[in-house]
Amino acid sequence: MREMVNDRLKQLFTAQECMKNVDDIINNLDRSQLTVEKNAFDVINCSDTSLNLAKEGNQLATKLHVIYQSYNETTGVSEDIANLVNDLGSVFQKILEAANLSNEVSHNMEHEVAFQRDITDYVKNAIYSVTESVNQAISCAETLLQLTVEINT
Numbered sequence: 535m536r537e538m539v540n541d542r543l544k545q546l547f548t549a550q551e552c553m554k555n556v557d558d559i560i561n562n563l564d565r566s567q568l569t570v571e572k573n574a575f576d577v578i579n580c581s582d583t584s585l586n587l588a589k590e591g592n593q594l595a596t597k598l599h600v601i602y603q604s605y606n607e608t609t610g611v612s613e614d615i616a617n618l619v620n621d622l623g624s625v626f627q628k629i630l631e632a633a634n635l636s637n638e639v640s641h642n643m644e645h646e647v648a649f650q651r652d653i654t655d656y657v658k659n660a661i662y663s664v665t666e667s668v669n670q671a672i673s674c675a676e677t678l679l680q681l682t683v684e685i686n687t
Contacts (some may be wrong), residue, residue, distance in 0.1 A: 535682050536679065536683070536686065537674055539627050539670060539678050539679045539682060541680060542620040542675055542683075543676065545550060546671050546675055547672065549668045550665075550668050550669065550672060551663040553661065553664060553668055554665075554683065555573050557661060557665065560654075560657060560661055563654060564654060564658065565672045567651060568648075570647055570650070571647050571651065574643050574644050574647045575638070575644075577619045577643065578640045578641060578643075578644055579639075580640075581633070581636045581637040581639075581640040582637060583628065584633045584636060584637070585630075585633040585636070585637045587633075588626070588629045588630040588632075588633035588634075589630060591626045591629060591630075592623075592626040592627060592629070592630045592674060594626075595619075595623040595625075595626040595627075596623065597620050598619055598622065598623075599619055599620075599623050602615070602616070602619045611651055664680045
């Protein structure tokens with residue numbers, strides 16, 4: 535009996551050490567998760583700002599085009615300026631489309647990061663429970679070992 539308890543105790547100590555290693559890995563994952571969350575928040579702020587600036591630029595390009603058309607009807611403007619105004623409007627439209635896409639992707643990333651946080655928290659709690667169980671099993675095995683020693687003496 536004593537030999538069996540000693541063997542089980544060794545196995546439990548090995549499991550306890552493995553759980554310590556897993557706990558270290560989870561702590562590293564948690565720190566990485568915090569960095570990802572911060573970066574995701576920063577990306578969302580940047581993409582929101584880019585989207586707002588792109589909308590503002592597109593509105594200004596549209597106003598310029600309207601002003602150009604009214605001015606062109608009364609005075610006539612060179613074809614170079616007409617092309618420039620049209621190109622400017624086209625570029626701002628493309629910037630706006632890219633900013634919209636970037637904004638959508640960054641908000642999708644925010645949702646995934648939140649989901650990963652939930653998973654990480656769940657895994658941390660599960661590991662804590664397993665670690666506590668291993669620690670309690672070690673305590674029980676040590677008590678059993680001590681009892682067998684006392685009974686045999």
